[in-house]
Amino acid sequence: MACRREPPLLRLDRIRDKSLNNSIGEFHQAVLGGVEGWESFSKGHPFGIDLAREDNTMFIELKNKYNTLNGSKKDALRDKLASILRQHPKAKCYWAYILSRDSTSGECEWVYRKSRNPNIRKAWGSMAYGIVTGSPFSLSEMWEALPRAMFDITNKKMPDASISWASEWLKYATGI
Numbered sequence: 001m002a003c004r005r006e007p008p009l010l011r012l013d014r015i016r017d018k019s020l021n022n023s024i025g026e027f028h029q030a031v032l033g034g035v036e037g038w039e040s041f042s043k044g045h046p047f048g049i050d051l052a053r054e055d056n057t058m059f060i061e062l063k064n065k066y067n068t069l070n071g072s073k074k075d076a077l078r079d080k081l082a083s084i085l086r087q088h089p090k091a092k093c094y095w096a097y098i099l100s101r102d103s104t105s106g107e108c109e110w111v112y113r114k115s116r117n118p119n120i121r122k123a124w125g126s127m128a129y130g131i132v133t134g135s136p137f138s139l140s141e142m143w144e145a146l147p148r149a150m151f152d153i154t155n156k157k158m159p160d161a162s163i164s165w166a167s168e169w170l171k172y173a174t175g176i
Contacts (some may be wrong), residue, residue, distance in 0.1 A: 023066035032132045048080055056088050064095040078112050081120050094121050096128035
């Protein structure tokens with residue numbers, strides 16, 4: 001039996017969606033990596049993660065969406081975080097993502113396949129930003145500043161409706 005192929009337009013839409021989500025994730029990584037006391041890592045770094053406190057007390061693998069990791073990638077990430085803890089046993093390691101399934105925010109121990117370690121954690125929504133910045137409002141503050149920054153960069157005047165629309169959409173998407 002022959003495999004059915006996806007129509008070319010659907011494949012293109014998925015490629016664009018993946019590319020956009022990757023770019024948004026890179027944006028969040030750059031913002032959080034710019035916070036004082038934190039650094040952002042490019043691919044190929046020995047830890048193989050996205051962010052770390054400069055004092056090596058926290059490490060974060062950051063994703064844009066909750067469903068970015070499938071089962072085998074979750075296994076690999078869990079192993080990577082456990083490996084970091086072997087080198088830095090008092091650290092906290094996070095799998096963090098900005099957009100949760102239900103537009104909530106939180107943090108908890110990441111219990112995965114019955115494996116527990118209180119220093120391997122999950123954080124989502126505004127809590128992912130809060131862990132890095134120390135402020136539970138930093139994600140919403142960034143979202144509110146973003147439309148203005150985009151218009152400042154392009155040297156265009158931003159209509160008030162744009163501020164309102166962007167703010168409402170971001171609240172809906174992120175639950176903040």
